Amino acid sequence: MIDDRPRPHVRDDLDHRIELVSMDRHCADITVALYLLSDGTSAVVHSYATKPDVAERLAWIAQAMRRIGGMIGEARTVSYPCAAWHDRAARRTFLEACKLDPAQPIVARPSTVADPRTNQTMTVAPLGTGAYRVTAVADDPAAASRAPAVAAGLAKLADLDHDPGDDTVVRFSCGASHDELVALLLPRAINVRAALREQEMAASRGVLVAPSAQEAPTP
Secondary structure, eight states: OOOOOOOTTOOSOEEEEEEEEEEETTTTTEEEEEEEETTSSEEEEEOOOOOTTHHHHHHHHHHHHHHHHOOBOSTTEEEOTTSOOOHHHHHHHHHHHHHSOTTSOOOOOOSEEEETTTTEEEEEEEEETTEEEEEEEESSTTSOOOHHHHHHHHHHHHTOEEETTEEEEEEOTTOOOOHHHHHHHHHHHHTHHHHHHHHHHHHHSOOOOOGGGSOOOOO
16 A cells, blocks of 8 residues: 655755754754745745654744744744844754753843953844844943944844944844844854854755655665
């Protein structure tokens, strides 16, 4: 008898891969990826692995992305409430979600973090119409503010626009608020070079390949 039941790990609506984690340490070292869907405004957490816990793990990662990145969606699908797609931000959100311990509650990040290297406290605050201002409070009043550098880091991580009149202000081109997302990116923006290097390394570690496309083992 031919088994013609649908296989959930095989999809024909994938557009292209956004990001990949080659070994998910929370689920038997499977390869997990985030794929943009053909509608261009949503993505799916996907894997070709067929182990029993995979479906539950993929749904958990998507749920985590929605919580920490301010995304919406159901099951393994994620999108932004603004109906635009923020590719770089989605990559970062996916990587951060995959790191989380599934045994712990999923908690959104705070909008204030400490920079131990400079002894400055960084805060990001919404200004409306998709704009955010970064402020820095230093232990040493004479210290140069890190706010402009952190704002530039946010712009790189999420492809945000700079405010031409204020180097501490960045803005989403969609004009919508993304409070959870900005709070998630804030710690990484403090050391943006390390964050971008991590993304490059993650992308170079492997490729998600469908079982039908894999080469047969050499006898």
